[in-house]
Amino acid sequence: MSHSKQFNYTLDQPLAPNFPSRMVASKQQTFTDPDLFRNQVSSIFDHDWVMVGRAGAMPNPGDYMTAFLGQRPIIVMRQPDGSIRTMANYCLHRYVKLLEGSGSTKSIVCPYHCWTYKLNGELVGVPEREGFRPEDIEGIALEPIATEEYLGYVFVSLRNDLQPVSERLQNLSLILKNFELDGYEDRHVVHEELWNANWKLIYHNFIESYHTTYTHTKSIGPANPTKLVEYGPIGDPNFTIHSNSYTHENQPDIYNPQLDDDERRRFYVTGVFPNGLVAVEPNFVWWMALEPKAVDKTNARWGISFSHHAMKTMPDAEKFVEEIVSVIEIATTEDKEMVERMQAGANFGSEKAGLLHAPLELYIKEFDDYVMRLSSS
Incomplete structure (x- = not known):
């Protein structure tokens, strides 16, 4: 798990032998129980980065x-x-x-x-x-x-x-090193946006690409369809990562000369436990930091940052910024609607657990394992 070449699984290849063939979703009360919410927020957010x-x-x-x-x-x-x-x-x-x-x-x-x-x-x-x-x-x-x-x-x-962030995320930084994320220009930030949903539902939504084709019909779905998902390394206790790659006809112009052919077509989707969400592509990054407010309310601070390579060399950088902000605003609105509908459905209170797609929703299981690990420690 040392560099981006670890992205060696595709939909046409088998995953690791220990990959589960059947996974169940968390029960509905996981997202509606106020006592569980308070306990998990305290045990996780008081004890981790x-x-x-x-x-x-x-x-x-x-x-x-x-x-x-x-x-x-x-x-x-x-x-x-x-x-x-x-x-x-x-x-x-x-x-x-x-x-x-x-x-x-x-x-x-x-x-x-x-x-x-x-x-x-x-x-x-x-x-x-x-x-x-x-x-x-x-x-x-x-x-x-x-x-x-x-x-x-x-x-x-x-x-x-705690172990320094630089150490706990060293595998992630090796995968993304050619993007030079610390040099990206922060052009658009929304500090306060209330989502009427449990913070874990929002997190689940962003770290899987099963929904991309079907939810993001007006934004990123056509360019980054679910069928082009590439699986990343699994098993890191601090983050998940995979790629929702571009279709050939939607491949963007690339201005960062350090990126290899794989990095040029990938839209990396990363979850940094417990509340960070980072989607990285060659010219910009779309990120979100979640702040739990109540069992069914979360502040989603999010923003879009742009590659300094692109901003310095593309023909019309300001127009590009405007276009990307517009697309991501639509995508975020699409996500928000679906997540709030998940919360509304979970309010039924059924004891029957849903199912997770194997392997497209493996990342949800990895995050849930993290939540259980910190909640029980």
Whole structure:
């Protein structure tokens, strides 16, 4: 599993001998039980690295985005030295949420009583300071959150003892190394989009290509049909990957000279556990970071980033950006409709389990195995 040549399975070839011939889907209550939702969010999002978005969306000191680590509010902030720092998003005085949305600021000011913090979270301003003991407020700072930037994405964790993201995703980075994802230009980001569905249903949808031909009739389906799926390496505990390749007639012009013939025709579909979704093709990447809100509600932060090779050398880069954004907006809307209909169907509450396609939905089983592993640990 060392490089892209591991993509050596196609629909006309058998998978590994240990590949299951029959797989069942999770029961409906998996997506409707509020107690299970709370337990899984806590056991997973409090104990693993979580993807929150693209580092390039915050290019300058003071640029920030607010996000949720599970259901815990956080601030992700570009620092004066160029690094990215993540902090708990509440004031040390009376717990007021400090920042909303995304933007840029020179300092963090609580809207309630104007307690003021530096960009690194250090408390520097307290109105009516004489009302507090100096030893209680001097030298305190917003609670730091472990942060790592990798492949152009920002990952955060409550824990400081986890294997670094760069190590846990080293196999993925080897497969995608020629794309140089950390150099992609972040041109389109949607920070808040509420999907009326369980976060796991959304994840399931994005990591399989069985639905592509049938759901994405107005967007990517004709160019990347289900029949051209190529299976990737299986068994990595941290991610899944396969390719939903282009048809010959829809093969795009390629501007990255480092890509080989296989990489030029593939649309890699990757799930980075527990909440990151990344679809990579030669000229752009479509990504999503999921934030569970309730058992049937999820914020889907998503965006489109473009290859720096393409942006520098294609004839009309801005027109291309507009066209791709339009197509992916349609594709995302198509996904959203189907996932919300899955949630509505699951509300029936049947004890009968559905079936997974073997092998097109193998990736769902791999993700579910990850969820069970962390939920039971």
